[in-house]
Structure formats: C-alpha cells, structure tokens
Amino acid sequence: MDLIQKIRRIEQYVVENFEELDMDDPIEEGYWEEYQEIPGASQKEIEAFEKKFSIKLPKDFKELYSYKNGSQYFSILPSVIHGVEMSFNLMSMKQIERTKQYFQNRDALLTEFPDFFTEEEIEKTRDSRIKPYLFHKQWIPFAEYCDSCFLMLDFDLDKEGKEGQILCYIHDPDEVIYAAAGLSEFVDDILLTID
Known part of the structure; x- marks a missing residue:
C-alpha cells in the first residue's frame, strides 16, 4: 500500500469510527464532504512553499500535499503520541504560513524559561x-x-536525529517530543493503531 492508499484507509476509518475517536460525526457536521472537495497542492505551490522557508520538503510530505492541501476540520491523523490520543487536522500550506507568523517564528531554548523548566x-x-x-x-x-498541539517537521536535527523526522509540540504543560522518524512512519503507526 502506498502513502495515499494508507491515508484513504485512515479516512475510511475516521468516518466509520468517529465515536471511538471521540469526534463529532464528520458526515453529519459536513467535514467529510468539505474534505473531499479539497484539492492537492500544485508542484508550483509546493516549490513556492519550499522557497519561502528555504527548505527541501521530504518526498512523502510532498506526496501527501499533492493529494490534499490541508484537511480543514476533518481529522485525518488520529494518533497516539506518548500515550496521549490526539486527532490532528492537516494544515493547508497557507495555514502553515499564517501559523509561522506567531508560532515557531523565533528561536528560544528551554533554558530561557527557568520558571517553567528546571535544569534537572x-x-x-x-x-x-x-x-x-x-x-x-x-x-x-x-x-x-x-x-x-502541533505536529512539526524538524529541519535542524540534533546528533541522532533523522532528516524528515516529526516532532510534537504539546501545550500546557509545554513540551516538544519526538513523534516519528518521518511522515510515512507516522502514518504506519496510525495504521497499526486502527487495524
């Protein structure tokens, strides 16, 4: 099964098992219908996005965004990260650009927040x-x-990090944790949870 087939399997699961995922009915709420109308990003849009942020997106990320440029209110990434269930909505490239204006728009080490994070x-x-x-x-x-809470692509790895790895920012209490080696692995983890 390729990445898009896996995403389609997750879509089907969410539509059929929304109650188990503690979600509103995506059909009744109109989320599913809206989601089906969302086009993929064009090659030109993807290249402009890469240029804007001076990055090279992983192949699987480009593949997903070529299929769907966001998911609006339809949660296509129902995940369990460090034992916490979170159903993520895929942000459109425009949403990412807007979000970067106020979130992850500066560099701040954990040590800069001594009231919240002790050295220990x-x-x-x-x-x-x-x-x-x-x-x-x-x-x-x-x-x-x-x-x-946000899933994030990491473009500045530490010693043992791998290109394309995904991090999760969890708010209150704030923390950043490792979520997966990449988007394909993240999707595979979801499939293991739902199948």
Whole structure:
C-alpha cells in the first residue's frame, strides 16, 4: 500500500469510527464532504512553499500535499503520541504560513524559561534527536489538534536525529517530543493503531 492508499484507509476509518475517536460525526457536521472537495497542492505551490522557508520538503510530505492541501476540520491523523490520543487536522500550506507568523517564528531554548523548566527537568527529558528548544524557526508545524498541539517537521536535527523526522509540540504543560522518524512512519503507526 502506498502513502495515499494508507491515508484513504485512515479516512475510511475516521468516518466509520468517529465515536471511538471521540469526534463529532464528520458526515453529519459536513467535514467529510468539505474534505473531499479539497484539492492537492500544485508542484508550483509546493516549490513556492519550499522557497519561502528555504527548505527541501521530504518526498512523502510532498506526496501527501499533492493529494490534499490541508484537511480543514476533518481529522485525518488520529494518533497516539506518548500515550496521549490526539486527532490532528492537516494544515493547508497557507495555514502553515499564517501559523509561522506567531508560532515557531523565533528561536528560544528551554533554558530561557527557568520558571517553567528546571535544569534537572531539561536534562531528564533530553532527547539526542531533538535540539533543546521550545520554539525554533526550523520547525515547521503542519498539523494541529485543538489549536494548541502541533505536529512539526524538524529541519535542524540534533546528533541522532533523522532528516524528515516529526516532532510534537504539546501545550500546557509545554513540551516538544519526538513523534516519528518521518511522515510515512507516522502514518504506519496510525495504521497499526486502527487495524
């Protein structure tokens, strides 16, 4: 099964099992119908996005966005990250650009927030794949849950990080954690959970 077939399997699961996922009925609410009308991003749009942020998007990310440029209110990424269930909506490239104006638009290390993160806490939660930031310009949020948790592509890896890795920003208490080695792996993890 290729990436888009996997996404279609997840779409079907969400439509059929929304109650289990603690979601509103996507058909009754009109989310499913709206989602089906969303086109993919063009090659030109993807290239302009890469140029704007001076990045090279992973192949699987481009493939997903060529299929759907966002999901509006339809949660196509129902996930379990560190034991927490979160159903993420895919942000459109325009939404990402708007979000980057106020979120992950500056570099701020965890140590810059001593009222919230002690040195011991920072050391205890240290992950050699992720640089110890709370906010970082090289993190690109692409999916959101409840307007406060975000999946992000990491373009500034730490020593053991892998190109294309996905991080999760969780709000209250604020933290950034490793979510997956890449988008394809993240989607595979979802399929393992739902199948």
